[in-house]
Structure formats: structure tokens, C-alpha cells
Amino acid sequence: MRVDSDLREMRGILKGQLADWVSSRFPDGTSPQWWLSIFESLEVSASPFRVVTPDRRAEDLNLAAEAILLAIKLGGVRAAIGAYWMIRIAALALRFDPPVADLPQILTPDGSAGWALQQIPLTRERAIAESETRRVEHLNAGEGFYAPVGGEVTLEGEVAFSGLQDVELILSALPWVCSHLKNKEIESDVRSWLEIRGNL
Template sequence: MGIDSDLREIWSVPVEQIAGWVARRWPDGASPQWWLAVFESLEVRVMPFRGATSNRRADDFKVAAEVIDLAVRIEGVRAAVGAYWMLRIASIARRFDPPIFDLPEILLPDGAAKWALGKFPITREQAIAESEIRKVRYDNTDESFYAPIGGEVNLPSEVEFSALQDVELIMWALSWISSYVEDEEVDREIHAWLELRYWR
């Protein structure tokens, strides 16, 4: 069964049964690559250029929100990746005029931002400290840091992402919806994080 047939199956089951379908399809857990392929297809599905009824669009967004949230809940992807995609889908929902009614709370600006803010792997203070350490490391690096020209490059079998990279990923995505957030507390927290961009 390939990704196309998987997607058809996902769209054919009720939203509340998607988690059960994924568990049966991938009893040992789906790979991050599979989840990302699904996320990308979800994004295309909810794009404004696709002709669909308002009810169909609302259903598509509900499926997207459930799948992304599920992937994070069962640790199919890193929480930061899920936050990035949830904010990405939420920002697409903002493009519709007239707006889409009956969107899940998690795809409204306040809901998406609040959910994403809970996915930062470290505190702001830790992010500042990590950023300073990285800057010092880069400033003091020698030739061994760079790949040899014409030489053999050994890549790790699995790429490791630092907590700081995940922070930057979420911060980048938060900027897409920050101007639409109405909750003052959420807005303050977003801007407190976004201000870290100037610490470099």
C-alpha cells in the first residue's frame, strides 16, 4: 500500500477514527517521512485554489488538524515539526474570504498559536544560552568544521536536530499568524519568543 492509497483511506474514514486507522496501518509506528508526505498532501488539499464546497473545505481542515495533532501525540514527528505544520495550515485558513466557518479551535489563530507555544522544547532563557554557545562555537571553528573539498564525507545514518533548531522552526511559523492573534497573553508570549531573533 503506497502513500496515495493511504491518503484515500484517511479521507474515507471519519475524523474520530483516523487514530485507529493509523494504528492498524502502522502497528510499529509510521516513519517521519510518511507523516511529512501526508502533511504535504493535506496542505494541497486545503489550498484556496481547489474548488470545493464550504462544508468540504471545513472537513478538509478538520482532517488536517487531527492528523497533525495525532502525529505529535504519538511522537510520529517531533513536536516542533507538528507545530510548524499546524501553523502552516492555520495560516492557509486565513486566506479565505469569506472565512471558513466551523474550523476547529486549533486552526484559529489564537488556538494554533497557543498549541504551538506549548511545543517549544526549551525555555526562552535556555534558547538564549544555546544561541550564545552556538555563536561562540561557530566563531571559533577551524578547518575541521568544513567538509573536505574532493574528499570523502561521512554522513550520519540519522540526522539529529538540536532543541535550538526546533525553537527556530516554531518561531518562524509563529510569525505567519502573529498579527491575527487576539488573546493578549498569547500575543505577549509570541512576541517574547520572536524577540529572540535579535539576540544573534
């Protein structure tokens, strides 16, 4: 599979040179699907169920963080998807005892949650308001609003994702690290967001 060979090459790239490799490998740009395959492969590789050396596990977790940040920078994935995956990888790192050594700050609970909070595109008030607007739209929607059952669906142009969807995606991941937060300011902010999650 091509992703496997790409991942093997990526592991051999010096830190800070991944962007050059991606540009060379994909001169016309990358797809979100490719990035997600890379994230998933690194997550599986670093799993506690895999028998790998501690160094290899640390390298894969570090590479995952670097790849997520690069994917956002290059426009390969939305910031919300990157935030979701950063928390997911940070939560994976929490499963090891003793802890995995030499991980970047962004893969700690506080680092991943604090960074993810910065990727939330709406304020809490705006998220609640947009959620209510969406609820009203769905309640008042006619038959044309929904895809026909068993029928063909044609999408015109690029599918757009709302800021509210991005908020919901990030909030779905925050509980994975919430109980491990040590920074009181970050913890307070995370809990304030999670308190409104049920209202969205």
C-alpha cells in the same frame, strides 16, 4: 502514488479512529517523511486555488489538524514540526472569506499560536544562551567540523536536533498568525519570542 491512496482512505475514517487506521496501516511505525507528505497533500488540497466544496475544504483542514496531533503523539514527527505545521494550516485557513466553517479552536490564530508556544522546549533566556554557545562553537570550529566539499558524508547513528533548532522552527512560523491574534496574553508571549528571534 501511495500517499494519495492513503489520503483517500484517511478521508473516509471517522473522527477519533485515525490512530487505529495508522496502526493497522503501519504496524512497524510511520516515518516523518510519510507524515510530511500527508500534511503537504492536505495543505495543497485545501488551497484557495483548488476548486473544492466548502465542506471538503473544512474536512481536509480538520483532518490536517487531527493528523498533526496524532503524528506527535505517535512519535512520527517532533513536536516542533507539528507546531510549525499547525500554524501553517491555521494561516492557510485565514485566507478564506467567508471563513471556513466548523474548524477546531487549534486552527484559529490564537489556538495554533497558543498551542505552539507550549511546544517550545526552551525558555527565552536558555535559547539566547544556547545560541551564543553555538555561535562560539562555529567560530572556533576546525576543518573537521564541516562536511568536506564534494566528499562523502557519513552520518553515525540518528541525527539529533537541538532544542534551539526546534525553537527556531516554531518562531519561523509565528509571524504568519501574529497580526491576527486576539488573546492579549498569547499575543504578548508571541511578540516576546519574536523580539529575540534576531538574536538567535
